[in-house]
Amino acid sequence: MKDQVLKIKVPGKLFIAGEYAILEEGQSAVVIAVNRYMTGEISPSNYNELHLPQLGLTNIKWYEHGTDIQFNxxxxxxxxxxNALKTVIQFLKDKEVKIDPFSLSVESELGDEDGKKYGLGSSAAIVVTVVTAMLHFFKNDKFQPTEELIYKLSAIAHYYTQGNGSCADIAASTYGGWLKYSMFDAAWLNNHINKGTNLLHLVGGRWPGLEIERIQPPSELHLAVGWTGKAVSTAPMVQSIQQLRTHNFNIYEEFLNRSKQAVSSLLESFRNNQTEQAIVSLKENRKALMRLGELAAVDIETPELKTLISIANRYGSGKSSGAGGGDCGIAFVTNKEHIAKLEEEWHQANIExxxxxxxxxxxxxxxxxxEQ
Incomplete structure (x- = not known):
């Protein structure tokens, strides 16, 4: 499609249940894609250029330097x-696809016009946007840009950059909808990246532990989302939890068991269309996270999140979403008519x-x- 101009649209994400535990083998999380989007536009160009206007970065030129990417x-x-550019270029070269220069622009509505960050997975979304744009721009009879391929290349690019993480946000941005997600073996992926395993072999094979399954919530279950007004960095929160894991695994294992039971019950409620069970399961996952926060001396629930959840519990159940410490909280509500009342109470409590x-x-x- 190198003679065409393509528009790419990639949703943000929110965690519903299974935070922190998802980093462990045998655990699952529930994650959703949300209708705030990262958008990209890719077109032919005389040279490689990149535009990220919301980051104040426009007319950026880049070129390949060995196996690396250099910007001006x-x-x-x-x-x-x-790392998204680097990963896809390597894949295309391995597929013997000719890579002509292109222009790529990316804009985001995952925050708001005033620069507020809601914690909707912008880092994951921009990687998925770049990977999706390039794969579709250069696709030919040698490969098809499937969801699985986009997810795996995006996860590899993420691990090139950060070296850790569940990549549940990448799954949500790639697949959309409600997902049951179990992550791959992180040590396995890092090992293959570090020893330079052939990229075609890596994306073409099975990833140990990885499971991505579309699921359907109970028909009478309604979701509401509130923002505490405080953005948070996930990495320091995860680091504090990992210290508990390292120094007191027995206690940490209690959390894993409680989280697994809550998420399993939630997934069962989805399968059986049981709204009340979903409400209770979310409460149980919240209790597990509260206990984890106490044991690790981490404020997973800030005062603002506690207020958000307390109000939500009057209409159903609520909990933090993601790492906690700020950002968003969610509510499960049984009666759609109650959402307006819930949101009004949130608004009065300075929850957006x-x-x-x-x-x-x-x-x-x-x-x-x-293009003609």
């Missing part, structure tokens, strides 16, 4: 994009209701212009 300016904001719905589509591509 240095910025830490480009690390995820750099976010008009988010589940994005049933993941990464999508549209041809917006055919």
């Amino acid at each position: 300016l240095e910025s830490s904001k480009l690390s995820f994009v750099k 209701p976010l008009k988010l719905n589940v994005s049933l589509e993941g990464a999508t591509v549209t041809v917006i212009k055919k």
